[in-house]
Amino acid sequence: MQFTHNPPDASALMSSARSFGNYDLSSAIADLLDNSIKARSTHIDILCVRRHGEAEVRILDNGHGMSAAELHQAMRPASTNPTTERAPDDLGRFGWGMKSASLSQCRRLTVVSHNGEIHTGAVWDLDDLADWKMGVLEPDEIKAVMNPRLKLESGTEIIWTRCDRLSEDGAIEGRGFNDMVAHAKSQLAMTFHRYLTGEEGIRKLSICFNGDNLKAADPFLRNHEATQSLPREVLQLRGYPIDVQAFVLPHYSKLTSADHERLGGEEGFVRNQGFYIYRQHRLIMHGTWFRLVRHGELSQLVRIAVNIPNSLDEVWKITLDKADAQLPSGLRARLKDIVDGLRGKSGKVFQSRGARIRPGSGTTPVWSKYVRNGEIRYYINREHPLLADLLEAKDEQLASAVGAAIGIIEESFPVLSIGDDVHAKGAVINQGAIDREAFVERLDAVLPSLLHRADGKLATLTTLLKTTEPWASHGLVVKEHLKSKGWWQDA
Template structure:
């Protein structure tokens, strides 16, 4: 037996690696990982769809020497089995090259460190023509001809990755401007979510400024931590192979308490219900989200539950993290601990949906409907003791009262439970705006108090407890005004 050198065919391998599965947003995220690992505090993405289109990613990180940059441009420059610094965002030593060449045919990296500027380039057309692993080294004049080099010089240090010949982004598109603009809009939302913990300063950590064409990205917090109705649950942590994993559950507000913008940012293009589940962060960078890892089903009662899971890069080998850092699967030891969290948070999430908007205890509330559970399942009965129904019924003759009760029974038997469940699952909000709700409540209050004597103790009791009666309890501000107006008339 003898050993022989059998290197891969450069053009074939590089062309094949372009189809590894990167999207524009995941490719950009990979480069931002590198910038953060280089301790960058400002990262700007410049894209120009007109004339000769290009995309440039510029940071103010530590920069690289000529030797370091040449090594970084090598495919497989890092062994994934070697121990890395705890803040290192990389893994395979392939991200810079594979992510860039998945989107363009020519990628150039320029770096400035200690006043020395250097640059190397992979041009697929050169590799194909020469049928060899030919990399280009740029001289001073070549570098000065590149766009945005002046921004790099202004920072005093840092790195720029330049994508040219954007064949994948423009393939099959009639309008380059529209196609690239639309893709960058999607990338903007993606990056705002994936790096939201870097864009928003956390205790003991400095903030990273991330922008596109000098426009700063606003963080998208999937847990809505600044919303007063969000319920953070107790944090849990456990060790796997000596490394600490931190689990922090959140129960989001019911959709009725969210503005359209909040609902859109929390739900994204996939919808509010589909975003429930675990949110896995590797060194604070979101790598996978909106999944229960087959430990539970996505259903209506758990759609408000989201769980932040922080993992270190020392456990990459257990999570089977892929090159793109967009797919991972928890090992058995982690699944065991995550399963303990699920039932607790699903119970709280379900309770938030079932009893949404009720500030008083259920015993104090006068509901419009009663939820009745029996051996046949769940049904909803109209509360015959509701003040509005009692007030209406007391004016009816005996025969009319029986007819009225039969009408209520018909309404109960035709309660559209399945349609309601379907609408809730699709995040449909109430169709009434503020003015419509206010008008309806005033009409109901007027009818409720119309035939009650001004001096009656029943009237005083109703005024004092109107905020506990459905549907008035769901709109406390409007109800307070209605009560004040009625009291003035007394």
């Protein structure tokens, strides 16, 4: 056999590199932030602006920077072999991130760096790549493009120009651009929340994005008193520790609407339940159960943090864009046990919300319980303002039909099957309103009737809601909603 030199075509290979991984703006920036973290940065400035009808992105860190030789090596596609062992705090793996993430969004990548001694700069331009020709910037060219901060401090600045992918489908026009930036901010605030907080053992990082300091977005809301944190468990895989901790988020009635919206995200709580996989404390994926349970089978409030070290990248099959992984078979059974142990737990958050009857609690209940001669009977409270209004309706036929309907619901109350579910099957009964939207929708539907009951006075309506179930038990949600309508009036 003879051998012949057969390298890839530069332009074709780099154009395909644009599609390595499934980057969007936030995951592409995240790949660069990984490099900045590895370079020991403590502050990163991200600028994403519109210039002459095109987006331009700049990411400036204050890490240790690179020498000319290091930058030359770093610019090379596949700059490191993925099988090379990495330092424990290295978030890299493939030797591609800086190039593939950048070129997934732009056609021209400029990198300038200051290592405390020299300034250096290099360029890859997708439209001018013949025979792997990389641009090396002259000192005056470096000065012209770099952020003045790099004159004195060490650090690296990544500049994306001709951002065709960010300008696609007219995204650069009007609201599209602002929405894209807002989405990237909220994603990064979650992806790096442990770094933004500076959790134990992690160097604290601040990130400023278009002038806003990102605030850590903790998907488990650990600071909230109603969040249930289960004990941490450390599982072993091939001699490396995998840190696992489950959380049950607070019931929606205990969340402010801002927290509720943030935690539910764009896809809602059910889509966001599941495992949150961190690699070196950086979130790489979330909202999956790895087919250990079906989505929606467990409470939507369950989330499990799993932190993996970079030494297990191959076992987890981490993808080039650091946005996907596969559960190693050696962990399936143990994680399944942890998930199964959670079945009852999250149910309880709902259960305590159902309609517990607390005689003399000072609120008007929906249901009442009477005990006579050792026999118990449950009644629907006809004094409840909602029902009272219907029962006193001018239309007598309607009023008596409502009365009859209430009687029928009471008589067919499924006592036996409830008893059977709880005692024989040990089931958790989840009868409360499941989500905030449904609860608020129903509140809106009955507000006219309640306002009528309150003689049209907002202060009386406010008191009525504070003292009548189910609204009294959902005080925070009711107050926020009425305030947003300008209907809340403290007496």
